[in-house]
Amino acid sequence: MHYWTDPQYSKRLLSITKSRHFKHLLDIEEEFLFKAFYTTSYLTGMRCGEMLALNWTDLDKFRREINVYKSLSFNKGEYKITTPKTKNSIRRISVNPKLISLLDQWKEKQRKLFEQLNIQYSENIYIFQYKDLPPSKDVFSRRIKKICERGSIKPIRLHDLRHSHVALLIHQKEDYATIKERLGHASIKTTIDVYGHLFPNKQRVMADRLDDLL
Secondary structure, three states: OOHHHOHHHHHHHHHHHHHHHHHOOOOOHHHHHHHHHHHHHHHHOOOHHHHHOOEHHHEEOOOOEEEEOOEEEEEOOEEEEEOOOOHHHOEEEEOOHHHHHHHHHHHHHHHHHHHHOOOOOOOOOEOOOOOOOOOOHHHHHHHHHHHHHHOOOOOOOHHHHHHHHHHHHHHOOOOHHHHHHHHOOOOHHHHHHHHHHHOOOHHHHHHHHHHHHO
């Protein structure tokens, strides 16, 4: 079987292509915060609440890792920090150098923004904070829709970026266990149940190999 006839391959490629198209729409300087947030989501597969809860102290640039051990949520206008649902969600995610560089750029812009707003700055500031309080999920959900409209592409949900990250890892032939650990799933079964439609159809590949015996 050729890759272009594999429906799973087509689904992965469509998801990756759509996310890359979206990423190219993020070159407006005033949207640098959103570029940093959405790029981090796409390249790490983190859940939105996990990303919102990140402080700068959670980014280990020496090890090139993000320490994930909490989640931020809003309820009736108040934000709350909680521990992840399962112990497997507590993890360290390896990140690529270009993402670290992008976050460094945002950090400098964030520092200047806080100076203008007369807000005390420290390493305990939330990575994606841009005012006196951390942002809510709605801020990024609303903006992602506007950006998609600007580029005339089908709207992407925040969770779709996590989905695209999985498609990217599968496309790079990463194994089940690595993907499961990166996503913070409790078991490989969860990973396969949720994203199994993106994995290659190995039975079909096996059947095609049988032709070599005839």
